[in-house]
Amino acid sequence: MSENSSKNLSETLFVKHKQAKETSGLTRYMPSSETLLETKKKTDRSSWYRHVRRMQWIWLGMDPIEQESVLSRIASSDHSRTEDDWLDTVMGYHSGNWAYEWTKLGMHHQKQANGMQGDDAAEELFNASLCFSIAGYPHLKGDNLANQAQVLANNAFQEAAKLSKYQIKTLDIPIQGKTIKANLHLPHTDRPLPVVIVSAGLDSLQTDMWRIFRDYLAPKEIAMITLDMPALGQSAHVTLSEDSSAVHQAVLNELPNLPWVDQHKVGLFGYRFGGNAAVRLAFLEQEKVKACVALGAPIHDVLASPNKMKQMSKMYLDVLGSRLDKVPLDINSLASQMMAWSLKVQGFLTSKKTKVPILALSLDGDPVSPHTDNQLVAMFSQYGKAKKIDSKSLSGGYEKSLALAIKWLEDELFR
Numbered sequence: 001m002s003e004n005s006s007k008n009l010s011e012t013l014f015v016k017h018k019q020a021k022e023t024s025g026l027t028r029y030m031p032s033s034e035t036l037l038e039t040k041k042k043t044d045r046s047s048w049y050r051h052v053r054r055m056q057w058i059w060l061g062m063d064p065i066e067q068e069s070v071l072s073r074i075a076s077s078d079h080s081r082t083e084d085d086w087l088d089t090v091m092g093y094h095s096g097n098w099a100y101e102w103t104k105l106g107m108h109h110q111k112q113a114n115g116m117q118g119d120d121a122a123e124e125l126f127n128a129s130l131c132f133s134i135a136g137y138p139h140l141k142g143d144n145l146a147n148q149a150q151v152l153a154n155n156a157f158q159e160a161a162k163l164s165k166y167q168i169k170t171l172d173i174p175i176q177g178k179t180i181k182a183n184l185h186l187p188h189t190d191r192p193l194p195v196v197i198v199s200a201g202l203d204s205l206q207t208d209m210w211r212i213f214r215d216y217l218a219p220k221e222i223a224m225i226t227l228d229m230p231a232l233g234q235s236a237h238v239t240l241s242e243d244s245s246a247v248h249q250a251v252l253n254e255l256p257n258l259p260w261v262d263q264h265k266v267g268l269f270g271y272r273f274g275g276n277a278a279v280r281l282a283f284l285e286q287e288k289v290k291a292c293v294a295l296g297a298p299i300h301d302v303l304a305s306p307n308k309m310k311q312m313s314k315m316y317l318d319v320l321g322s323r324l325d326k327v328p329l330d331i332n333s334l335a336s337q338m339m340a341w342s343l344k345v346q347g348f349l350t351s352k353k354t355k356v357p358i359l360a361l362s363l364d365g366d367p368v369s370p371h372t373d374n375q376l377v378a379m380f381s382q383y384g385k386a387k388k389i390d391s392k393s394l395s396g397g398y399e400k401s402l403a404l405a406i407k408w409l410e411d412e413l414f415r
Contacts, residue, residue: 024049028328099145106131125160138203175250194265194413201272231323245281282356291412299373309335357383
């Protein structure tokens, strides 16, 4: 994409939304829930509406210095905010606004790519795609600026795919009478390769997962398929329910039609809610899956404890309400409904083991994925293992967990 055309695209997309409603004020709540949120805000003490995932974004390839520069511009903005206590709630599409600042960084990387060729240009465009994706984070429905950022993220990713030394193919996966788009990443097409289906949470896009392929799977000659969770991104039109693995199952069923992958060597790797889906599928499709890794996944504890659900931040509650189309949102009702998502409540972690070896990982002290959840998963998986990553630094924890995950998948897929 030329510099002018990419600049024009961003200007065209955002021009109508100079006064778009700011993300933190989008979700409507029932009056009783508003009271609950007000009480929570007094005890919360957070300076941000969003969970600022510094370490996770660095792990996905973000430059830490660029990231701090963007966050400091947002934090120091003099423009009015929806909530004075939350730094990332600057209203209007201009300096200091979350979507504006991250989009600006994405445009910078897109511009850098114009002076480069081949894989170097592709890398800049993959970086741009990640910046655009973060511009839309947490991708709430009805967030116009986030929707436009998502278009930019997908476009930059597609441009990068054309220039990359790797083969990246867009798959149309049939599901529920519709189709979703997934991305197949291949180190080469000389022969059918083992494949890992990778997905993240309910607030990040499949295009974010590029670095996992480039740095970890491609060197091992393992293909990667990414997909968005239901009600998000390319799967936005699929209803999200406690059948959290529906989209993953549709991808799995499509594998025999793909000549580039070995359908008998399939692994699953899920982060956050993607991990819940991966573990669920490892029970449902034991004959088709050889290995599974769940990282930081909500499996039972937080889902089956309405009080813990109610303690979640407003951003997390907004995301759940958005994905489930709950308008206006009743926090008490949502907390009760989420119990049905527990894999134990669904009957998966109660009697029969799956023969799929599952590695269940979480970083020490993770409230969403306590060690007890992962021990439960390991107990009901033959050769299953639970591991708590105790790391001095959070970034070290992410790197360590990813290295363990890839080693687990490699050992099982090449067995």
